[in-house]
Every structure is written in C-alpha cells, then in structure tokens.
Amino acid sequence: MARALSARAERWPLAAAFxxxxxxxxxxxxxVAEIFEGPHRGWGEAVPYGRYSESVESVLAQIEGVRPAVEAGATRQDLQGFLPPGAARNALDCALWDLEAKRAGRRAWALAGRSRLDPVKTCFTISLGAPADMAEAARANAGRPMLKLKIGSPDGVEGVAAVxxxxxxxRLIVDANEGLVFEDLPRVTAELTRLGVKLLEQPLPVSQDIQLEGFESPVPLCADESLHTRAELAACARRYSLVNVKLDKAGGLTEALALAAAAQAQGLGLMVGSMVGTSLGVAPALILAQGAEVADLDGPLLLARDREPGLAITGSLIEPPSAEFWG
Incomplete structure (x- = not known):
C-alpha cells in the first residue's frame, strides 16, 4: 500500500521562561512527522536540540533526505541505518510505531511487549533563577510529589535550600546540565544530601565526566547529556548510578527501549526524560517509563497550551494516551 510522508515545524509558547x-x-x-498509509495515519514529535547541533531546519532536511525510503515502506529497523540518533529519527520512529499500532488494531505498548500501560507520575521542573523566585515557584507546586530543580553553579545550592x-x-532531584566542575562536587553533593536531594543529574560537562570514575558521591548521580544510545552505556556505567533515557537523544522508541533494557541489565537505575514539547512527544515515552525510578515528562505542563485532544494529566499523573491520539 502506498505511503505518504509529511513533516512540519510547530512552535508552542511556554507558560513561563524555561x-x-x-x-x-x-x-x-x-x-512533527506524519506517515499516511491507506486509511491510517501515524505521527510522532521530536524536539531539535542545539546542544547536539540540531535545528528545526536540519531536522526537517534529514527527514526529507529519507523520504523516498520511508514512502517505499522502510521499517523502524531500517531507520536505524538510515539516520543517526537524534530528533529526526525520533519523529519518524514514533510515527512508525503509531502507524503499526493502527494498522494492527493493537496498542503500541502491546507491540513493545508490555502487558499493560499504567499512568506515570512525572516530576515538575523549577527553572534556574534567584533563590526567592525558585522558592515561589516551588511553593506554588509544593503539592506535587517530585520537583526537579535546575542549577548552573555551586551557588545553585542556595536555590535548592530555598525550594x-x-x-x-x-521529593527533590537536581539537574546541573553540565554546569559544575569536579572540584565543586564534594561540597555540592554533601550539601545536596543534607537537603534530602534524591538525585543529581549530569553534574559535569560530557568532556570531563571521566573524572567521576572512582568518585563516591553521597547522592546518586545520573547521566543525561553523556548518554544517547547503547554506544555510551559502558562508560556511563563506570561513572553514574542511573541514566536518563530520552527518545530525542536515542533517536526513537526503538533504540530507547533497547537502551533501557541494556542499562537495567547492567544494574543502572532508569530515569526517563523528554525535551520540552507537547503531549505527542511524551505519549511514546510513557511506554519507556513503566517501572522507571524517575519520570521527567512534564513538557506539556510547561506549555501555555497543549494539543487538544492530548494526554490527560491530573496534577503530576499522566494517563496513557487514547488509541486515537497515539499508539
């Protein structure tokens, strides 16, 4: 059956600066990538990320480059060889998952080998800012079960204390986004432990995190920017206790599921994250997040408005997507 591929850029305003x-x-x-086949449409969303040298234009160009193969019937497995990990492959991979589910009349989570799909509790992100501003945001969200705080230097501990x-x-987790240096860590991790922080995400730049080998942190460390696919997993296992798996980094749900399984087989804890986007980007990640220690899937909560219909979210609890929406 003939296929047609469509891809477009969308911009969604945030409720506040991130x-x-x-x-x-x-x-x-x-x-957003859409693949049409007969009466069925599969769609997927990805977020180009400048940290990884991606832009909306470059991602659309990558998708356009594989249009002939996709329209000729390329599978998710074929995509792994056609495109590198990243946003373009994620959008297409998730669109193909959705298309497969709709063609088969089955749910995507069942195709992924899950017996069911449970709701997921996400943490809620408090942006980097002055301690008083972070405290105000935290106070407004104090009823949520988990808050994720952004810091950018050792002084960020003051914001954590205010929150x-x-x-x-x-429960608090802290994300440094590569903003610390190794000499900061003994003091910062000791202070975070005193404040009851459960997790510190990506404290050092990727180019420097080899220094974490042998460092005994009192607060568990989680790899984010240091981990994209299974290729980086062995190094991360020597430096971190957990890994943050994101569809946009891994290049889709197909690789992300394999990466998560491999990480857990090595004894690593699993955090499932996402970039800031709509419900469409989060829906496939709910399959990945089943049983994860931490889910960071609050992108839709940070928007001024989300897709309608989108995911049903009550407080911090995200319900599984309807079959009509995705998967």
Missing part, C-alpha cells in the same frame, strides 16, 4: 545552565527559552520548537524550605514534603 531556564537552565545553558540559557533560556520561551517557546517549544518541535518537528526545600518552600516545599518540605516534595
């Missing part, structure tokens, strides 16, 4: 150690943004720029005071019952 600030991390590398900068700020006020809108989510996403790429802890404002939301004393919330």
């Amino acid at each position: 600030v991390i150690a590398r900068g700020a943004k006020t809108q989510a720029e996403v790429v 802890r005071a404002a939301a004393p019952k919330a």
